[in-house]
Every structure is written in structure tokens, then in C-alpha cells.
Amino acid sequence: MVFIMHVCKKHKDITTGRKIIHIHVLLLIFLFSRSSIAATHGINIESADGVIIENMYSVNANISYQLGNENRNALEHGIPLEFDIEFRIKKHRPWFWDKILISKTITFRLEHQPLSRNFLVTRLNDGDLEQFQKLEDVLEYIGKIRNFPMIDSAILEPDGIFFAQVKIHLKIEALPAPLRPLAYISSEWRLSSPWQTWMIKE
Amino acid sequence: MRKSGQLIFRTGVVLFFLMLSSLLMMSNALQDSSHFSDFYLGLLIFNTLGLLVLVVLITLNLKRLIKQLRNRIPGAKMTIRMVAMFTVLSVTPVLVVYYFSLDFLIRGIDNWFDLRVEQALNDSLDLSRQSLDTRMRDLLRRTKQMAEELSDITDATIPFEIDDMRMKSGAKELTLLTRQGTIISSSADDPFHLVPDRPSETILLQLQQGNNYTALDTIRNAGLHIRVVVNVPTFSMESEARIIQALYPVSERINQLAESVQDAFIKYKELSYLREQLKKSFVIILTLVLLFSIFSTVWAAFYTARRLVEPVSNLVKGTQEVAQGNYTTQIPVPGNDELGFLVASFNEMTRKIAQAQDAVSRSRHEAETQQAYLEAVLETLSSGVLVLDQDNKVRTYNSCAGQILGIPIASHIGHSIEDIAEEYLSFKQFKEGLELQLSSTHNNWREQIAITNSSGRIILMCSGTTLPGTHNMQQGHVIVIDDITALIQGQRNAAWSEVARRLAHEIKNPLTPIQLATERLRHKYLQGMRADDTDTFDRLTNTIIQQVEAMKDMVNSFTDFSSTPEINLQMTDINDLLKEVIDLYANLNSNAEIITRLSDNIPLMAADKGRLRQVFNNLLKNAFDACDRCKVFRLEISSDSMTENNQKFVEIKIKDSGTGITEDIMDRMFDPYATTKTKGTGLGLAIVKKIVEEHKGLVMLVNNSPGDGACAIVRLPVNELNDQKSENCAVNRKAI
Numbered sequence: 001m002v003f004i005m006h007v008c009k010k011h012k013d014i015t016t017g018r019k020i021i022h023i024h025v026l027l028l029i030f031l032f033s034r035s036s037i038a039a040t041h042g043i044n045i046e047s048a049d050g051v052i053i054e055n056m057y058s059v060n061a062n063i064s065y066q067l068g069n070e071n072r073n074a075l076e077h078g079i080p081l082e083f084d085i086e087f088r089i090k091k092h093r094p095w096f097w098d099k100i101l102i103s104k105t106i107t108f109r110l111e112h113q114p115l116s117r118n119f120l121v122t123r124l125n126d127g128d129l130e131q132f133q134k135l136e137d138v139l140e141y142i143g144k145i146r147n148f149p150m151i152d153s154a155i156l157e158p159d160g161i162f163f164a165q166v167k168i169h170l171k172i173e174a175l176p177a178p179l180r181p182l183a184y185i186s187s188e189w190r191l192s193s194p195w196q197t198w199m200i201k202e
Numbered sequence: 203m204r205k206s207g208q209l210i211f212r213t214g215v216v217l218f219f220l221m222l223s224s225l226l227m228m229s230n231a232l233q234d235s236s237h238f239s240d241f242y243l244g245l246l247i248f249n250t251l252g253l254l255v256l257v258v259l260i261t262l263n264l265k266r267l268i269k270q271l272r273n274r275i276p277g278a279k280m281t282i283r284m285v286a287m288f289t290v291l292s293v294t295p296v297l298v299v300y301y302f303s304l305d306f307l308i309r310g311i312d313n314w315f316d317l318r319v320e321q322a323l324n325d326s327l328d329l330s331r332q333s334l335d336t337r338m339r340d341l342l343r344r345t346k347q348m349a350e351e352l353s354d355i356t357d358a359t360i361p362f363e364i365d366d367m368r369m370k371s372g373a374k375e376l377t378l379l380t381r382q383g384t385i386i387s388s389s390a391d392d393p394f395h396l397v398p399d400r401p402s403e404t405i406l407l408q409l410q411q412g413n414n415y416t417a418l419d420t421i422r423n424a425g426l427h428i429r430v431v432v433n434v435p436t437f438s439m440e441s442e443a444r445i446i447q448a449l450y451p452v453s454e455r456i457n458q459l460a461e462s463v464q465d466a467f468i469k470y471k472e473l474s475y476l477r478e479q480l481k482k483s484f485v486i487i488l489t490l491v492l493l494f495s496i497f498s499t500v501w502a503a504f505y506t507a508r509r510l511v512e513p514v515s516n517l518v519k520g521t522q523e524v525a526q527g528n529y530t531t532q533i534p535v536p537g538n539d540e541l542g543f544l545v546a547s548f549n550e551m552t553r554k555i556a557q558a559q560d561a562v563s564r565s566r567h568e569a570e571t572q573q574a575y576l577e578a579v580l581e582t583l584s585s586g587v588l589v590l591d592q593d594n595k596v597r598t599y600n601s602c603a604g605q606i607l608g609i610p611i612a613s614h615i616g617h618s619i620e621d622i623a624e625e626y627l628s629f630k631q632f633k634e635g636l637e638l639q640l641s642s643t644h645n646n647w648r649e650q651i652a653i654t655n656s657s658g659r660i661i662l663m664c665s666g667t668t669l670p671g672t673h674n675m676q677q678g679h680v681i682v683i684d685d686i687t688a689l690i691q692g693q694r695n696a697a698w699s700e701v702a703r704r705l706a707h708e709i710k711n712p713l714t715p716i717q718l719a720t721e722r723l724r725h726k727y728l729q730g731m732r733a734d735d736t737d738t739f740d741r742l743t744n745t746i747i748q749q750v751e752a753m754k755d756m757v758n759s760f761t762d763f764s765s766t767p768e769i770n771l772q773m774t775d776i777n778d779l780l781k782e783v784i785d786l787y788a789n790l791n792s793n794a795e796i797i798t799r800l801s802d803n804i805p806l807m808a809a810d811k812g813r814l815r816q817v818f819n820n821l822l823k824n825a826f827d828a829c830d831r832c833k834v835f836r837l838e839i840s841s842d843s844m845t846e847n848n849q850k851f852v853e854i855k856i857k858d859s860g861t862g863i864t865e866d867i868m869d870r871m872f873d874p875y876a877t878t879k880t881k882g883t884g885l886g887l888a889i890v891k892k893i894v895e896e897h898k899g900l901v902m903l904v905n906n907s908p909g910d911g912a913c914a915i916v917r918l919p920v921n922e923l924n925d926q927k928s929e930n931c932a933v934n935r936k937a938i
Contacts, residue, residue: 077471078467112328113335115418115464117416129421129422131420133404133417176476178479179476181243181486196319
């Protein structure tokens with residue numbers, strides 16, 4: 001609303017009232033559409049932080065996955081879904097773009113087993129296998145990242161400014177080929193969170 | 203242009219094969235996701251871009267073709283026809299195949315998903331589940347028994363008992379845990395399996411709620427297992443609640459069968475879910491293949507049509523070049539086929555035409571050389587040559603003919619002699635003199651005719667020859683014209699000189715004895731005669747003496763005429779000379795009206811003053827004699843300077859008001875003894891002509907308007923002293 005008012009104020013002197021109303025209507029439609037989409041499906045990073053464990057800076061993250069009906073339907077029809085959770089540690093440089101010190105990715109593969117009616121979760125980085133009877137349990141499991149080691153804490157000098165980032169997205173490239181063209185153009189399949197950034201403190 | 207065309211063609215061919223491979227890879231990716239699956243989208247984009255490139259190529263070709271059509275480039279229409287024909291012939295069957303393929307494909311995909319197959323797969327899965335459920339129930343019961351047995355055993359003694367219990371139960375792994383998931387003891391059939399499989403938090407939560415857990419689980423690197431987790435009953439409040447987890451292996455056969463059923467079910471469900479997407483993907487690929495085929499065909503049609511039409515358009519261009527006179531046109535031969543033979547024949551034809559053209563050109567050049575040679579020869583002739591065709595039109599001439607006839611004959615080429623005669627009097631006289639000969643059938647003839655041109659009256663000797671014609675038809679005449687005026691005049695002068703010399707010799711000699719004898723007679727007999735005889739004698743002897751004197755004068759005049767004394771040139775002012783002579787005659791007749799118009803621009807010229815004085819003296823004397831008995835005595839004397847053919851002349855005219863010259867003596871006016879006067883020797887004009895010619899000049903006598911006297915015209919060239927002398931020397935040498 002603040003933004004809308006700002007826009008209204010900015011354009012008050014130079015545009016007609018009709019134009020301002022049009023802009024307002026368009027912005028409201030845009031915001032409603034975004035919120036409705038976010039309500040049905042999407043990935044949100046609820047919290048993310050870091051902790052030093054045994055001289056390693058490790059990250060924790062709580063991620064909320066809201067899969068749409070299409071995603072759930074596909075999973076139950078035997079189509080595996082893969083999620084990439086990307087972590088990055090960056091060093092801030094005043095007159096240059098930030099330097100990426102390290103980047104690591106955790107990939108979870110979700111699949112449904114009709115025989116046992118279970119959902120299988122495979123952490124492709126190390127092959128860890130977990131199975132759950134409910135999809136919500138699966139999403140809760142892959143939404144909790146605990147103490148994922150990132151970088152030696154000695155590298156993070158006290159006088160430097162460091163940031164950590166996390167981002168999650170559904171791997172469309174891992175979907176079956178016939179589904180991919182649709183997935184690229186469908187918002188329901190383009191599940192992705194924005195980069196969540198936090199400053200690393202001593 | 204040709205190189206860039208080759209480059210575009212090669213690029214197109216490479217693109218064709220790349221797109222073909224790409225489409226094959228896409229098809230493969232759809233059928234089996236393990237192959238090229240990762241490149242599916244890239245291949246789709248590549249093929250779409252490839253199609254766009256083909257569209258651009260076709261558009262460029264079409265644009266070029268339309269431009270050629272507008273510019274009426276040969277072969278453009280034929281190219282359009284061929285492209286249209288190729289396109290229709292190739293696209294029609296492709297479209298038919300596309301339609302039926304699409305229909306069969308969609309029907310085929312729908313046929314994959316038969317309800318009976320789906321039911322069978324569901325039944326198979328249920329059967330597998332039922333089978334495993336029975337086994338799971340049995341294992342749950344067995345695990346519960348073990349849990350009851352374990353309830354009496356303390357944690358300290360468990361390690362001694364658990365192996366035995368595991369072996370008895372047939373479990374692969376048996377683990378005793380607290381309800382929080384802490385492992386108390388474990389036993390496994392694999393001694394190297396050190397870390398027991400821990401139940402998940404969800405299972406523990408389920409157990410904490412008092413429920414048991416029995417499920418078919420997939421164990422990492424071990425396949426399907428039946429996991430049974432049950433609570434161990436506790437009888438005392440102090441002891442911690444425990445749970446026992448048993449992992450029972452599924453037999454290898456059942457494992458395989460279950461996996462097989464599950465895989466088939468998953469594959470079927472996946473395909474069922476992707477049915478619409480598969481259809482769309484196949485339609486996309488098939489459409490891409492269709493568009494690829496159509497665009498490739500159209501582009502190939504352009505290329506092929508252009509290749510086929512090129513020799514034809516080259517032939518058209520070549521024909522146009524030949525029509526414009528470029529006979530050196532050669533067209534590249536396309537091959538050994540009929541078209542190649544045609545092009546080779548065209549090249550041979552143009553080569554022969556070029557050779558013939560060269561031969562014609564050479565012949566024309568030779569003819570022109572011959573004509574130039576003939577003209578040069580004709581120009582060097584001192585005789586005039588005139589060639590008439592059968593219609594008496596002037597065909598050929600030389601400049602001498604024009605000079606003799608006194609007409610600009612060059613501007614009358616192709617004109618008939620009748621037309622020219624109407625324009626020029628001299629040519630009219632010439633034509634009238636030759637009319638008889640030209641109409642006669644004689645092949646060779648000679649005719650002497652007299653004409654009057656700007657130089658006066660001249661005598662021409664014309665020799666004619668009939669040109670050979672075909673079919674006995676006369677094709678024209680060659681007339682050779684010689685000006686024989688000077689020759690005749692020379693002959694006459696020579697004859698008269700001989701007469702004068704003989705007269706001087708034969709008459710002058712006896713005259714002196716006659717005169718002397720007469721004088722002696724007078725001296726001897728005059729004084730002794732009677733008075734009446736004396737008068738008669740005196741008169742008679744005086745008459746004899748006077749006549750002898752007169753005869754002596756006449757003979758002296760003849761002597762002067764026949765002799766050629768050396769000319770004495772000096773720079774002379776003609777006006778002064780004229781004034782000097784006019785003064786002599788001014789007081790001769792008081793009735794005479796003498797009008798003098800002497801130009802101030804008369805230059806000095808090399809001349810013999812004495813002889814020119816004699817010329818003017820004779821002419822003025824003639825004029826005075828002519829006007830002697832006239833009522834009006836008017837004499838006009840004029841001098842003028844003029845330039846003709848880059849030669850300066852001084853023209854002197856002496857016009858009298860006498861009776862003029864009769865036509866019968868006009869021809870002989872400058873001959874000796876040609877006179878109408880009763881007195882005189884008749885040599886005055888002959889001497890005038892002789893002196894004027896010695897000065898390279900011209901003298902004419904023409905009548906004024908009828909009854910208005912005559913006019914003597916003397917035209918003298920203006921020469922420097924040296925020039926005149928050298929010319930006279932040359933004339934003298936030539937005469938010698």
C-alpha cells in the first residue's frame with residue numbers, strides 16, 4: 001500500500017486520474033494473483049541461519065513446501081520430483097561484486113511406491129533413503145535442514161563481511177521429457193524460492 | 203555472388219542434416235528418457251530455430267525471385283512455375299502422411315491405456331499387497347511374541363539373548379530400542395553390518411502413541427524388507443519403555459515379482475499421467491518433421507529450379523546479346539545432357555556468326571580501302587571524273603570535276619543531272635552537250651563542248667564509257683572531263699605566232715625596198731614632172747609610202763605578239779598604274795563620263811609595270827573605240843581586292859556603255875584578228891590575254907545587260923616578288 005501511495009503521489013501531478021486508477025487496478029490484480037498463487041503452491045524459506053560446530057560454519061533452514069494438485073498428482077502417478085537446495089557463502093566487496101566462497105547443493109528425490117503406499121525420499125548427495133506414509137511428512141523431512149556443514153570458520157575473518165544464502169527449486173530437467181515443455185511454461189511447475197540471505201556474525 | 207550462393211547452399215545442407223539428427227534425437231528422447239532426455243528442450247529450441255532459418259532462407263529466395271520477376275529477368279517465371287510444381291508435388295503427399303500419422307499416433311497412444319490392462323495391473327498390485335500383508339501379519343504376531351519374551355529380560359542380559367531370538371524368528375536384523383529411539387541392543391545376520399537401521403521419527407511417534415508398525419520398507423542397498431516395530435510390554439513403573447524392531451527379508455523371488463509388478467504399475471501410471479503430454483510432444487515432433495520436410499522441400503525446390511532454369515535463362519540472355527549484335531557471347535555448358543547439347547550448339551552458332559561477322563568486317567574494310575584508294579587515285583587525276591548511274595544520278599566524282607564544271611558537286615551526290623542543271627548554268631551547258639551521247643547505245647564516245655563557268659568560257663573534252671551492267675541493262679556512265687581551253691588557246695597562239703613570224707619575215711623584207719624605191723622615184727622624177735602630173739605622182743607615192751609604213755607597223759605588231767620578252771617584275775600599285783593610264787584617256791573625249799571606283803585596300807603586288815600598262819591601255823582603248831559612236835559615253839573603272847580559295851586577287855573591271863559583243867565572236871574575242879573594228883590589227887585583246895596569263899591572271903569579256911555595253915574583267919593574283927619570280931622561272935623551265 002505504501003508503494004501504491006508512493007506511485008499515486010509520484011504521478012499525481014503529471015497524469016490524469018483515469019490513468020492512476022488503471023495503474024491501481026493493475027497493481028491490485030497483480031498482487032492478488034501473486035498472493036493466490038503463493039497460497040496454493042510454492043516454496044517459502046521460513047527461517048535460515050548458521051552456527052559454528054567444531055570450527056565448521058553449518059547452516060540450518062526451515063523450508064515450507066506447498067505442492068500443487070498437479071505436483072501431487074504427478075508424484076502419485078509415479079513421476080519422481082527432485083528439489084535442489086542451494087547454499088552459498090559470499091564475501092562482500094565494497095567496490096566489486098561479492099565473491100562466492102563456496103556453493104553446495106542438497107538434492108532430494110521424492111517418489112511414490114504403490115506397493116507399500118509409501119513415499120521414498122533419497123538424498124542424492126549421499127544416497128540416504130527415508131520413507132514416509134504421508135506426503136506432508138516427506139515435505140517436513142526435506143524442509144528441515146540441520147547443521148549442514150558449509151565452510152571452515154577460520155576462513156571467515158573477523159573484519160570481513162560475509163553472507164550466507166539459500167534457495168530451493170524444483171528441478172524441471174529431472175522431469176520426464178514430455179512433461180518438460182509444459183513445466184517450463186506452467187507456474188505450478190516452476191516451484192522456486194527467492195534467495196534468502198543472512199549476514200554471518202561471529 | 204556465385205560463391206556466396208554456394209556458401210548458403212552448403213550451410214543449408216549442413217542445417218538440413220543437423221535438424222534431421224536433432225529430430226531423431228528428440229524422437230529418441232521421447233521414446234526412452236534415458237537417451238538425449240537432458241537435451242530434449244535444447245533440441246526443441248534448436249529445431250524451432252532451424253525452422254526459422256529455413257523460413258528466412260525461403261523468404262530471401264522468394265524476395266529475390268519476385269525482384270527478378272519485376273525486373274523481367276529471363277527465367278524468373280519458369281523458376282516460379284517449377285518451384286510451385288515441386289512444392290505441390292512434394293507437400294501434398296507429406297500432408298496426407300502427416301494427417302494419417304497424427305491420427306494413427308493419437309489413436310495408438312489412446313489404445314495403450316486399456317481399462318482391462320489397468321485393472322489387471324491394479325489387481326496384480328493388490329495381489330502382491332495381499333500376499334505381503336499375510337506375511338506381515340504373521341511376522342507381527344511373531345514379533346509380538348518376541349516382545350513379550352523380552353519383557354522379562356533386563357537390558358543387561360539382552361545381548362546374550364537377542365542373537366538367539368533373531369535366529370529363531372528368521373529376522374535379518376533385530377534391534378531393541380528405547381521409545382525415544384536410543385538403541386539398547388541389536389543383532390544382525392551380517393557381522394559387518396555395524397550400525398543398525400533406526401526407525402524414523404514418525405515410526406517412533408506412532409509407537410509412542412501405543413500403536414505397532416508393520417510395513418514393507420525399502421532398505422538402502424538391500425531391497426524390500428518387512429519392518430515390524432512393536433512396543434515391549436512393561437510390568438514395572440521403574441523400567442524404561444522399550445520397543446523392538448525386526449527387519450524380515452522378503453524372499454528373492456517375491457522381491458523380484460513385487461518389484462516387477464510395482465515397476466510395471468508405476469510405468470503404466472506414469473504413461474497414463476503423461477498421456478496428453480505425450481500426445482502433445484509427438485504432435486510437436488511430427489509437426490516439426492512436417493514443417494522441416496516442407497521447408498526443406500521448398501528450399502530445395504528453389505535451388506533445384508534455379509539450377510535447372512540457369513542454362514535456359516543463360517540461353518535467353520545469350521540470344522538477347524546476339525540480337526543486340528554481340529556475337530562473341532559464350533554460355534557455360536551445364537552438362538552432357540540435351541540442355542548441354544543445346545547450349546553447346548548455341549555457342550557453336552555464335553562462334554560461326556562471329557567468324558562470319560569478322561569476315562564481313564574484313565571485306566568491308568577491304569572495300570573501303572579499295573574505295574579510298576580509288577578516290578585517292580581519282581583525286582590525283584588532273585582530269586575530272588564523273589560517274590552517273592542508270593538514272594543519270596551522280597554516284598562518284600573527283601574534286602577536279604567540280605573545279606572544271608564550277609559547281610560544288612560534293613553536295614549533289616545522288617542528285618540527277620537534270621536537277622543539278624536547273625541550278626547551275628555551266629552544268630546545264632555540260633548536260634546539254636552530252637545528252638545525245640548519254641542516250642546513245644555507244645559504249646565509248648568523245649565529245650567536245652564549251653561551257654561558261656566563273657573562269658569564263660572553257661572548252662571541255664569529255665570521254666564517256668558505259669559501265670557494264672547485268673542482263674544487257676546499262677548501269678551508268680563514266681565521264682572523264684578534260685579542260686582543253688588552254689591547250690586549244692596554246693595551239694592557236696602557236697599558230698598565230700608562226701603566222702606573225704612568217705609575215706614578219708615574208709612581208710617586212712620586201713617593204714623596205716618598196717619604200718626605198720618609192721622614195722627614189724619621188725626624188726628622181728618629182729621635180730622633173732609637169733605640174734599637173736606632180737600632184738598625182740606625189741599623192742600616189744605618198745600613199746605607197748604610208749601604206750608601207752602601215753604594213754611595217756602591222757608587221758611589228760605581229761612581231762611583238764609572237765615574241766616572248768622576259769617579264770620584269772617589281773612591286774606595283776595597281777591603282778597608281780590605272781590612274782596613270784586613265785589620265786592619258788581623260789582628255790581624249792570631252793563627252794566621256796569616266797567613273798573611277800578604286801578600292802583603298804589594294805595591296806602591292808609583283809607585276810611588270812610596262813606590260814600591265816599595255817594591258818590597261820589596250821582595254822581602255824577598246825572601250826573608247828566601242829563608245830566612240832554611242833550617244834552616252836560612260837566608262838566605269840573599278841578595282842577591288844578579294845580572296846578565293848585562300849588566294850588573294852585584285853580584280854579590275856572596265857565597263858563601257860557600248861554596243862557589247864555579239865555572240866558569234868564571243869568565243870574568238872581573244873584570238874588575233876578577232877575584231878569588229880575597221881581599224882587596228884586585231885591583236886589588242888590577244889596581247890592583253892597573253893600578258894595577263896604571263897602574270898598568272900585571268901581576263902574575261904562579258905556583256906552587261908543587253909544593249910548596255912561590255913565589261914572587261916582582269917583578275918590578277920597578289921604575289922610577293924620572290925614568289926612570282928620563282929613561279930615564272932618554273933613556267934619558263936616547263937616551257938623549255
